Amino acid sequence: MELGHPADAVQRALTSAGVRGMEVIVPSYGPVEVADAVCQAGGVPVFVDIDADTFCVDPAAVEAAVTSRTAAVVPVHQFGHRADMARIGRIAEQRGLAVAEHLDQESSSAEISVRQTNAAYLTRRLTDVVTPSIAPDAGHTFLQYVVRVPGNGRPDRDAFARTLKSRGVRCRVPVQTPVHRLPLFRRDVWLPETERAADECLALPVDAGMTRRELHRVASACNALGGLLQPA
Known part of the structure; x- marks a missing residue:
């Protein structure tokens, strides 16, 4: 297995595939380093939508975006959830595309196991947010435990996050701005999901070093906000 940043491996794979001057399909919801890697390899990023449940690139969106200029696709295993490599692989084979996976940062099996246990604990106890989905046979290492905060989108999500932080709960917005809306990569496309x-999304802590008491505090703080942000 090659070491280094996952985006470095993507750039090497795309360079080897000869994508210079060609289109490369990537998700907009995710790390900007993926689009950077495409550009460094001489390709042109084409941004497509994600699956609403897994946050990974939607294979149907990949297939719809393929043109005569498409050379490759970069599936990102988002937040530790594996992309649908079986469907993407079939599309790539049928359309003659290279596939350059953006792999997760390396973790030990022990770390992954603890994160999965911590994630399962939160999933059982959280009541007022939409907890992560795991597609059948996909697997999830929970590099990030990402929930959706229901309500009025960004204002309610941001208010929810501020309140959690004020109560000592670490949380963060996993993707502040989709890549296709960043100045360097701006595209006139509408990607609803x-x-x-x-x-809507917010990442809650499930670090391997967390205690059960800390996890309980996260769940309790989130659940206590169930009605707080609703209109009077």
Whole structure:
């Protein structure tokens, strides 16, 4: 297995595939380093939407975006959830595309196991947010435990996050701005699931070093906000 940043491996794979001057399909919801890697390899990023449940690139969106200029696709295993490599692989084979996976940062099996246990604990106890989905046979290492905060999109999500932080709970917005809306990569495309995820999602802590008491505090703080942010 090659070491280094996952985006470095993507750039090497795309360079080897000869994508210079060609289109490369990537998700907009995710790390900007992926689009950077495409550009460094001489390709042109084409941004597509994600699956609403897994936050990974939607294979149907990949297939719809393929043109005569498409050379490759970069599936990102988002937040530790594996992309649908079986469907993407079939599309790539049928359309003659290279596949350059953006792999997760390396973790030990022990770390992954503890994160999965911590994630399962939160999933059982959280009541007022939409907890992560795991597609059948996909697997999830929970590099980030990402929930959706229901309500009025970004204003309610941001208020929810501020209140959690004021109560000592670490949380963060996993993707502040989709890549296709950043100045360097701006594209005139509408990606509804990407936009909705950017407005609703919040990452809660499930670090391997967390105690059960800390996890309980996270769940309790979130559940206590169930009615707080609703209109009077």
